[in-house]
Amino acid sequence: MSAPTPTAPSPFTEQAMPSWRRAVLKVGSSLLAAxxxxxSPRFALGLAQFVSAHVQAGREVVIVSSGAVAAGRAIVPRAAEAGAAMAARQALAALGQAQLIALWQRFFERPVAQVLLTHDDLRxxxxxxxARATLLELLRLGALPVVNENDTVSVDELKLGDNDNLAAIVxxxxxxxxxxxxxxxxxLYTADPRSNPHARALDEVTELTPEVFAMAGGSGSSVGTGGMRTKLEAASKAGAAGVETYLFNGRSAEVVRGLAQDRLRGTRIHAAQTRIAARKSWLRHAPVEPGAIVVDAGAARALADKGASLLPGGVVAAEGDFRRGDTVEIWLREDSGQRRLARGISQYSALDIRRIARRHSRDIESVLGYNYGENVVHRDDLVLL
Structure with missing residues (x-):
């Protein structure tokens, strides 16, 4: 569906936004294509000012940006038309990526980092x-990550995917x-305002029901891959992870300026639960790999009483043959035997953990020749049983 023209007053009521520390901003092709x-920098400039205002206030922003294919088509205008062979569109994406990153870099004094992902990378x-470690390190370094799908190699993603859902995953x-x-x-409106004069603007959506999805129409842009329905699908994915979604008109300078001051004129879609609760729930019910990380009493107290991360110094042993990134159980070794204590995502393989067990975090790199951080399991990736 389409909203009224961007120059018309917004039918949405201005509302104060909840405080946030880190956000993802998804920018569609329709806002960047000339x-x-x-x-075109026409609308990108205002969005960049929105990002800069929040970064200067101590917040962190990751941009998920479409537009590579549109940029490539301008470089080689006869290479492909709409509906052309997939290989031609992939070539256009490769040509356009550099232009897309250059567009964003021109607005920021801080370095802009290109991160290309496929859905396989995230599954x-x-x-x-x-990917998570790279993005968090870029933010720590003060860079601005600009994420896009790796369209040059991801046939299925380019044909079927969209950056709305990618943004939710990021x-x-x-x-x-x-x-x-x-x-x-x-x-979001209750109906298509172009054809239904009784369509109402929805300032807030507390739950994404089938009735809400039925309000969404198709894509209104010739350069984008998603319409309002994909945005609701993205909001559903984000909400399941405890992330609130905000839909707004990126062509309206007034709306974008308001966002820089934490004022929204658009649709706020509530998360199903808090971010921490969503992550802990997922960890509690996720399938675990055979084996376990075995810890001593001191580490168990730190995990249970202080909400600490698991460090190698508190690890007694690793059982099984799990790999980095696997969800495993954490067992407490006692005189009477071993009992389940927690579960979490291991930053190291079982083989690596055996080598660094009982060692200080600063020794990880000298022992292994590399390191994935000082934690065996980070507290955000751990849930007590």
Whole structure:
């Protein structure tokens, strides 16, 4: 569905946004594509100012940006038309990626980092952890990650996927508190406002029911791959991970300026539960690999009483043959035997853990020749049983 023209007053009521620490901003192709082909800074500038305002306030933002294919089409305009062979579109994506990153870099003094992902990267737990570690390190270094699908090699993703859902997955990946979806519409309506004069603007959605999904129409843009329904699907994924979603009109300078001040004119879609609760629930019910990490009483007290991460110094042994990124149980070794204490995502394989058990975190790299951080299991990836 489409909203009224961007120059018209927004039918959505301004509302204060909850506080957030880290967010993902998804920017659609319709906001970046120039009328004659290629990329335009017209709307990107305001969105970049929104990002800069929050980064200067001490918050962190990851951008998920479409637009590579549109940029590539301007470089080689006759290479492919809409509906052309997949290989031609992949070539356009490869040509356009550099243009897309250059567009974003021009707005920021801080370095912009390109991160290309496929859904396979995010389904595979070990590659998921590697992607997570890279993005968090980029944020720690003060860089601005710009994420896009790796369209040049991901045939299925380019044909069937969309960056709305990728943004939701990235929001869960980096433990974001908020997912902002910038598009060319004002937000969600009860019906298509172009054809139904009684369509109402929805400032807030507390639950994504089948009735809410029925309100969504198709894509209103010739350059994008998703419509309002994919945005609701993305909000559903984000909400399951405890991340709230905000839909807003990225073409409205007034709306974007308001967001820089934590004021929303658009649709707020509530999360099903808190981010921490969602992650802990997933860990509690996720299938575990055979084997376990065995800890001593001191480590058990730190985990249970202090909510600490599991460090190698408190590890007694590793049983089984699990790998980095696997969800495993954590057992407490006592005089009477071993009992289940917790479960979590291991940052190291069982073989590596045997080598670093009882060692200080600073010794990990000298023992293994590499390190994935000082924790064997991070507290955010751990739940007590």
């Amino acid at each position: 009328d004659g082909g290629g990329l 595979n737990r070990r590659r998921y952890l590697n 929001a869960a990946l980096v433990d974001a508190d908020a997912l902002f979806i910038a598009t060319d519409i004002d937000g």
